Amino acid sequence: MERLIILTAGKTHSGKSTFARKLEEKLDHSVVIDQDHQAEFINTFYPKLLPPEGPNTFKYEISQTILDFAADRTDYHMILCNSNRHPRGRSRMLDYFHQRGFTSILVNFEIPDETLLKRIEQSNRNTRIFRSASTFAEVLKRQNEDSVEKPGREEADHFFVISEPQDTEQVINEILQIHERGGGMDRR
Structure with missing residues (x-):
């Protein structure tokens, strides 16, 4: 079986987690790996081990351990539900999976900021994932300042853009078709 790695990229509240859960329901033999879960776990049980400043290396180490286990010890398709906004990080992640024979799918979420702000206002998402921010509005502000x-x-291998919520179902259906065809390159 050719395995897929589906990598999401986008700002906070752009729909990455919702997309990942919906895709996991429809893509047989798949698993969602979401760094927000690792952040919440660390902040709940191991806050003393968080680096006082700079990158959250502890979260990245835990995430990498989960990725290694899932990639090397299971045969699941993997859906990485992270912001993945920095090109170098995306490149390293995609290289990691290409070296293991995965077919890569990158889904970029380009939702307008006005929509994101409305979603943030209505959100009841847990803020236990934060280390250096206090609100999702602050996270969005930082993301916008970070060019x-x-x-x-x-x-x-395959690339999709979601710019409106209704794009989600179409992209999921196209990913399911890629799976049925056995992966392969597209890069359209």
């Missing part, structure tokens, strides 16, 4: 290169078609 990063948008994901591109050349980064993965």
Whole structure:
């Protein structure tokens, strides 16, 4: 079986987690790996081990251990539900999976900020994932100040953009078709 790695990229509240859960329900033999779960676990049970400043290396180490286990000891398709906004990080992640024979799918969420702000206002998401922010509005503000290169078609075997909520079902259906065809390159 050819395995898929589906990597999401986008700002807070853009729909990455919802998309990942819906895809997991429809894509047989798949698992969602969401760094927010690792962050919440650490902040709940091991806050003393968090680095006082800089990158959350502890969260990344736990996430990498989970990825290694899932990639090397299971045969699941993997849905990585993270922001993945920085090109170098995406590149390293995609290289990691390409070396293991996965077919890569990158889904970029380009939802307008006004929609994101409305979602944040209505959100009841747990803030236990935070280490250096206190609200999701603050996270969005930081993401907007952090100029990063948008994901591109050349980064993965298959590339999709979700710019409206109704795009989600179409992208999921196209990923299911890729799975049925056995992966393969597209880069359209």
